[in-house]
Amino acid sequence: MRCSPKPTARGDFSRMSFTVYVPRDAGALSLGAGEVAHAIAREATTRGLELQLIRNGSRGAYWLEPLVEVATARGRMAYGPVAVGDVPTLFDADFLSGGGHRLSLGFTDQIPWLASQQRLTFGRVGVVDPASVADYVVHGGYQGLRRALAMSPEAVVQTILDSGLRGRGGAAFPTGIKWKTVLEQPAGQKYVTCNADEGDSGTFSDRMLMEGDPLSLIEGMTIAGLAVGATQGYIYLRAEYPHARRALNEAIAAAYQARYLGADVMGSGKRFDLEVRLGAGAYICGEETSMLESLEGKRGEVRVRPPLPAIKGLFGRPTIVNNVITLATVPAILHRGAEQYAGYGMGRSRGTLPIQLAGNIKRGGLVERAFGLTLRELLYDYGGGSASGRTLRAVQVGGPLGAYIPASQFETVVDYEALGGIGALLGHGGIVAFDDTVDMARMARYAMEFCAIESCGKCTPCRIGSTRGMEVIDRIIEGQETQSNVRKLEELCELMVQGSLCGLGGMAPFPVQSALRHFRGDFTARVRH
Amino acid sequence: METTAFEHGETVRRIVADLKGRPGPLIEVLHAIQAELGYVPQAAVPLVASELNLSRAEVHGVVSFYHYFRSTAPGTHTVSVCRAESCQAMGGEALAAHARQRLGVDFHQTTPDGRFSLEPVYCLGNCACSPAVMIDDRLYGRVTPERLDALLSEADRKR
Numbered sequence: 001m002r003c004s005p006k007p008t009a010r011g012d013f014s015r016m017s018f019t020v021y022v023p024r025d026a027g028a029l030s031l032g033a034g035e036v037a038h039a040i041a042r043e044a045t046t047r048g049l050e051l052q053l054i055r056n057g058s059r060g061a062y063w064l065e066p067l068v069e070v071a072t073a074r075g076r077m078a079y080g081p082v083a084v085g086d087v088p089t090l091f092d093a094d095f096l097s098g099g100g101h102r103l104s105l106g107f108t109d110q111i112p113w114l115a116s117q118q119r120l121t122f123g124r125v126g127v128v129d130p131a132s133v134a135d136y137v138v139h140g141g142y143q144g145l146r147r148a149l150a151m152s153p154e155a156v157v158q159t160i161l162d163s164g165l166r167g168r169g170g171a172a173f174p175t176g177i178k179w180k181t182v183l184e185q186p187a188g189q190k191y192v193t194c195n196a197d198e199g200d201s202g203t204f205s206d207r208m209l210m211e212g213d214p215l216s217l218i219e220g221m222t223i224a225g226l227a228v229g230a231t232q233g234y235i236y237l238r239a240e241y242p243h244a245r246r247a248l249n250e251a252i253a254a255a256y257q258a259r260y261l262g263a264d265v266m267g268s269g270k271r272f273d274l275e276v277r278l279g280a281g282a283y284i285c286g287e288e289t290s291m292l293e294s295l296e297g298k299r300g301e302v303r304v305r306p307p308l309p310a311i312k313g314l315f316g317r318p319t320i321v322n323n324v325i326t327l328a329t330v331p332a333i334l335h336r337g338a339e340q341y342a343g344y345g346m347g348r349s350r351g352t353l354p355i356q357l358a359g360n361i362k363r364g365g366l367v368e369r370a371f372g373l374t375l376r377e378l379l380y381d382y383g384g385g386s387a388s389g390r391t392l393r394a395v396q397v398g399g400p401l402g403a404y405i406p407a408s409q410f411e412t413v414v415d416y417e418a419l420g421g422i423g424a425l426l427g428h429g430g431i432v433a434f435d436d437t438v439d440m441a442r443m444a445r446y447a448m449e450f451c452a453i454e455s456c457g458k459c460t461p462c463r464i465g466s467t468r469g470m471e472v473i474d475r476i477i478e479g480q481e482t483q484s485n486v487r488k489l490e491e492l493c494e495l496m497v498q499g500s501l502c503g504l505g506g507m508a509p510f511p512v513q514s515a516l517r518h519f520r521g522d523f524t525a526r527v528r529h
Numbered sequence: 530m531e532t533t534a535f536e537h538g539e540t541v542r543r544i545v546a547d548l549k550g551r552p553g554p555l556i557e558v559l560h561a562i563q564a565e566l567g568y569v570p571q572a573a574v575p576l577v578a579s580e581l582n583l584s585r586a587e588v589h590g591v592v593s594f595y596h597y598f599r600s601t602a603p604g605t606h607t608v609s610v611c612r613a614e615s616c617q618a619m620g621g622e623a624l625a626a627h628a629r630q631r632l633g634v635d636f637h638q639t640t641p642d643g644r645f646s647l648e649p650v651y652c653l654g655n656c657a658c659s660p661a662v663m664i665d666d667r668l669y670g671r672v673t674p675e676r677l678d679a680l681l682s683e684a685d686r687k688r
Binding site: 029030031065198199200201202203204206207240241243277279281282283295297298299300315356357358359361364365387400432434435443446450453454456 | 553559
């Protein structure tokens, strides 16, 4: 035990320890958070200071990462972005007591970018120690499950229906209706599966949630299991997320230890078991029936629906398939009530949406707000415009199958219906920004290339159409018979949309069609090579 | 049977024995094999098939379906460069070209000295810090060609 370097406010020189937060979120680590944490621990030892170093999730303000926080009597104070070389000067400035420094950001809660957000699903991400059940409970965790255990399964499902929660994976199907269908199936083995195969470029909210507050997902799945009579849950996690895998496995072990999982959930006598299953690098496995095939250990080829997974899902049994964000939002809805959640949002898009700002953007990261912001507000008020300093020309919303939206439509509101109204889609809420150096014909080609790489091969329009699409766009880029090739490309897109078995081939043409619609000059004004 | 001569036969049998009681175990088994050996050797396919009572075609079909599973031994270090849209918006294609040039191999190939395998990846979920690269299990964001050179040199010094 060592003494603090300065007297506390009460002039007490007695021993005390400091609490410092350095994220272990993969994005923060990618910018050096691991080295910074190490340097802080080393510097503290050198100076004879005792500190508790908590490896939290990220607050989602990635341009400030690595963001270091210290707990003070008046609240948490933030410093960032911190480099290893800044660490000695932070100690010199007594940052452990919130001292002023070139990198001071003031109280974390008052950073405008964060303070203006409405974090219902992400309320604990970046705040808590992701591996600690005790910390989770202190911050309102397991209140939702406690309430659910006191309710009938029908009442839990009705609460989710009343909240208006729709699937956040992209399809926006009402979550309560899925649950109700599974609940109504005859008793027997049922499953709750979480689709954590977050493969869309521009999206990282699932990853952040699983790394920063995995227990909320675990609690949400437990509530789902109790609501529909399922005793086994699986989290289908993509192999590209090793950090999330470690965080989930730690949190699951801690939840078992504290008897929030297992044979006797919270002393209720009810069972719920949960495990993580790894995907293996196939984008198509984000499609729910393909994911189920993969969970069964097979090739991730899509199934023909019907039957719906809610009736015949995993191993032929009734199965809930929900996205990470959907399930992680469930505890908050049970805890605070359906009305409170439904009070956010607009029209048929209720609640909040964790939006991800990505690509060529100055202040990229996670913005959770009620539905209703425009693209312009997100891109400029939060995003601060392009990272390159050039004009923003286009955004792609909703991943590699989402439409490209030109700057002239940046007044569009980001909700399911408004984006649908301009021929776009919201998907999983990722927004990728491009500046005016982007070549939209090349982006269209990439959309086809991606579809060709990731097609499961089961249906012809997707398997063959995507390759033919690439070839046609190559000819357009080379300036060969532009008019007739553009016409061919448009016909091919239509065929893929109409004829594909699932959303991959059926939607891969969306970015191509939107690029043709809004940026036609990029296709027609090519110089003949 | 060719399986009897397979040098990793014991390893594969042990892994299958550990996991075969689980529901739908094939992908779990393949992950465990790749985690231990670095790849899924061709010779493991018939062995896994017979141990799990599946056809060779079923096992081969799964190994070849998933991009993550590889049938050849990887280099000492695996360099995965993200090629998806967000990284493209931040110079990802130039970075990919630089990686190919610096390592002297194309994607899906391993350098002749066996030090590096270069793989494309379609999103590492680090899209607010594009472009992103993963070297072995370590993720890097806002990677410039110069930084990639430094990271590769650093990796090369290890082992």
